Amino acid sequence: MSSRQRTTIIFLSLLMLVLFSSSSYAIPAFSRQYGTSCSTCHIDFPKLNDFGKAFKDAGFKFPKDDETFIKVPPVLLGAPAQKDLWPHTIWPGSIPGLPPIGLRYNHFFQVVSKNRNAFNAQIPGDPTAPFIPRTDFQPGLFSIFMAGNFGSDIAFWVDDDISVGGGPDGGLGDGYLKFVNIGRFLKLPTDALSLRVGQFELDLPFSPARSWNLSGWDIYDQTNIGAPGQNVNNNFALSSAAQGIEFSGGHQYGGYHYSLAIVNQNTSGNAAAPANISPVTTFVSDSNFKDLYARFSYRFNLERDPASRNEIQAAGATGPRDHTYLSLGTLYFYGRSVQRAGGVEPDGVTQTVITAREPFYRVGADFSFNYRTFNLFGQFLEGRDHNLIPLTPTGFTLPIGFIRSNPAKFSGGFIEADYLALPWMMTIMRWDVVNSSADRINGIGADASAPVAPFLSPLHSTRHRFTPGIQFLIHANIKTSFEYQIRPQQVVYEPGTNLRLTTPFRTNTAVAGLEFVY
Amino acid sequence: MKRNITAAIAIIAALSLAASAGTISGKVSGVAGESVVYVDTIQGKTFPPPTKSPVVDQKGLLFQPHITVVQTGTTVEFLNSDKVAHNVFWTNVGGNKKLGHNLGTWPQGEKRSFKFDNPGAVPLLCNVHPEMSGYIVVVPTPYSAATDKSGEYKIENVPDGSYTVTAWHEGAKNQSKPVSVSGETKADFTLSK
Numbered sequence: 016m017s018s019r020q021r022t023t024i025i026f027l028s029l030l031m032l033v034l035f036s037s038s039s040y041a042i043p044a045f046s047r048q049y050g051t052s053c054s055t056c057h058i059d060f061p062k063l064n065d066f067g068k069a070f071k072d073a074g075f076k077f078p079k080d081d082e083t084f085i086k087v088p089p090v091l092l093g094a095p096a097q098k099d100l101w102p103h104t105i106w107p108g109s110i111p112g113l114p115p116i117g118l119r120y121n122h123f124f125q126v127v128s129k130n131r132n133a134f135n136a137q138i139p140g141d142p143t144a145p146f147i148p149r150t151d152f153q154p155g156l157f158s159i160f161m162a163g164n165f166g167s168d169i170a171f172w173v174d175d176d177i178s179v180g181g182g183p184d185g186g187l188g189d190g191y192l193k194f195v196n197i198g199r200f201l202k203l204p205t206d207a208l209s210l211r212v213g214q215f216e217l218d219l220p221f222s223p224a225r226s227w228n229l230s231g232w233d234i235y236d237q238t239n240i241g242a243p244g245q246n247v248n249n250n251f252a253l254s255s256a257a258q259g260i261e262f263s264g265g266h267q268y269g270g271y272h273y274s275l276a277i278v279n280q281n282t283s284g285n286a287a288a289p290a291n292i293s294p295v296t297t298f299v300s301d302s303n304f305k306d307l308y309a310r311f312s313y314r315f316n317l318e319r320d321p322a323s324r325n326e327i328q329a330a331g332a333t334g335p336r337d338h339t340y341l342s343l344g345t346l347y348f349y350g351r352s353v354q355r356a357g358g359v360e361p362d363g364v365t366q367t368v369i370t371a372r373e374p375f376y377r378v379g380a381d382f383s384f385n386y387r388t389f390n391l392f393g394q395f396l397e398g399r400d401h402n403l404i405p406l407t408p409t410g411f412t413l414p415i416g417f418i419r420s421n422p423a424k425f426s427g428g429f430i431e432a433d434y435l436a437l438p439w440m441m442t443i444m445r446w447d448v449v450n451s452s453a454d455r456i457n458g459i460g461a462d463a464s465a466p467v468a469p470f471l472s473p474l475h476s477t478r479h480r481f482t483p484g485i486q487f488l489i490h491a492n493i494k495t496s497f498e499y500q501i502r503p504q505q506v507v508y509e510p511g512t513n514l515r516l517t518t519p520f521r522t523n524t525a526v527a528g529l530e531f532v533y
Numbered sequence: 534m535k536r537n538i539t540a541a542i543a544i545i546a547a548l549s550l551a552a553s554a555g556t557i558s559g560k561v562s563g564v565a566g567e568s569v570v571y572v573d574t575i576q577g578k579t580f581p582p583p584t585k586s587p588v589v590d591q592k593g594l595l596f597q598p599h600i601t602v603v604q605t606g607t608t609v610e611f612l613n614s615d616k617v618a619h620n621v622f623w624t625n626v627g628g629n630k631k632l633g634h635n636l637g638t639w640p641q642g643e644k645r646s647f648k649f650d651n652p653g654a655v656p657l658l659c660n661v662h663p664e665m666s667g668y669i670v671v672v673p674t675p676y677s678a679a680t681d682k683s684g685e686y687k688i689e690n691v692p693d694g695s696y697t698v699t700a701w702h703e704g705a706k707n708q709s710k711p712v713s714v715s716g717e718t719k720a721d722f723t724l725s726k
Binding site: 050 | 639
């Protein structure tokens, strides 16, 4: 593959990432089951309102008297009285009366600024240089998702992208069972302890997988690739799917909420394939270590009326509505990134593989303030990876081990304001910021064929992105969205040098999306 | 003696009234489901509203019953039987948007009342469950009936006379026609949306 082709592919991949990194899901299956509108649970799908949060917390059930709301009775897999016979019978459960299937499709149109072909500065005047069109229509995701409750407070969720960008490259999103309120067996307060098992998105304050934005929040996609001289190659991002188990408790619609997850270690970005070893496709973990993720938040509902304050939705003068609230939270992720290299035993002769397990953490704080139809929220995140560099003593040709050097760090976050001007129209203003001096340094002198392509050469270590947007619900299940991304400044360097071939430029992008779920 | 005369007069009056009270029956076609047929305003006549208040329940994310027929001046009670928050409002009464009203929010098991003084269909809505739909049909006389599933209806005890009879159906255009009641009277309607 030529460097030009690679440039084009990488650039288009970037745009595709921008478009498809938010895989949002609403659940038409629940609409069918309960005979109710999407807006019972969603403000601007897939953004959840307070009732939707309670529905999710309860294991995809109405929080109270669920059975009285179901319009399609579930199929019993055993009479309830069978419980009396246990353990001499299978514990009775149920499956939804209708296949709990929802489908989703979206389509995009984008306009890229006139600087879009500035990446060709490394090959000026070449008539075969890659050309990036000004405008483009693109098919998006075609996804299937299934969710519901099997009885006994066991919830399930599976979603899969059947097609991405018109091609077949999809994959499993989340797939898990959630055992809701298992704390009742330990005489704990209601909803104090639940267990989730499978593949799932980490319990982030703001879900990238269920984001309502056309483009994802940058900080959740940030990896930590060290600068030259650092031995850090951590492809983990908080938005990555995790496999493991998660304990959680509390509620998202008021009071405390916590989660503690133990998940696979995978910092290579591929299934069991760190950058420096051959892939072993039958495993997902790339080391024996299991990563830890913890989150705690507390939401203060601020309604004056105590009765209303403690309800799932606040009682407004003209009908129920979301609470006025302030939510504060924190998150922490701890893992150990594996780096392997060819080395020698201390005898200096016997060759061996030396392994560094570099501890890393991500720590963050978040807030969300809601007043009626105005929601202001934000996230700050800091990432830090230990940097263990190979140690080659004098007289040795290969390293015998590692020593600790300057850590690789990044930080950043976002602030977003959503205003639901009308029940079918939401305006959005968002500011994303990522600070990574390594990202800037890695772009200097990079060739198009190098792992870090020049389009990623930011002018500054701090990258800002401003994204105003507006979304319209045509129906409760059909939405059209627009956003304009004012992207950070970039520059193209002469390969291998720090000589700038361009003046700083931005590849601002206007994106329109149309999607429907059914 | 006086008492006997009074009783005799009462019996005669009752018999004569019974003799002059008829029925209007017929079929509403062109639409499916329940319709409402009623005798429209009778000039110069007023009718006292019933003292009993019908109840419209919000249960299982539905207005139950879906259609309630009341006479002008009736007070209707709205109950929330669900363990979710509900709201009741309407945007118009008989198409008159100035008569729109919002009853607000109230907890499970409690009721709120409203007196309907203007005739016309009242489309009931809930602002958190937009799929919920119900109707109060406020009619100006006590002579009304809802159709069965096949569209058949029967309005009983209508005094003989000439009236305007109107058929209403959810989402359809009202149809009115003059009807002279004398004993058993037939009046069919064909509605369209």
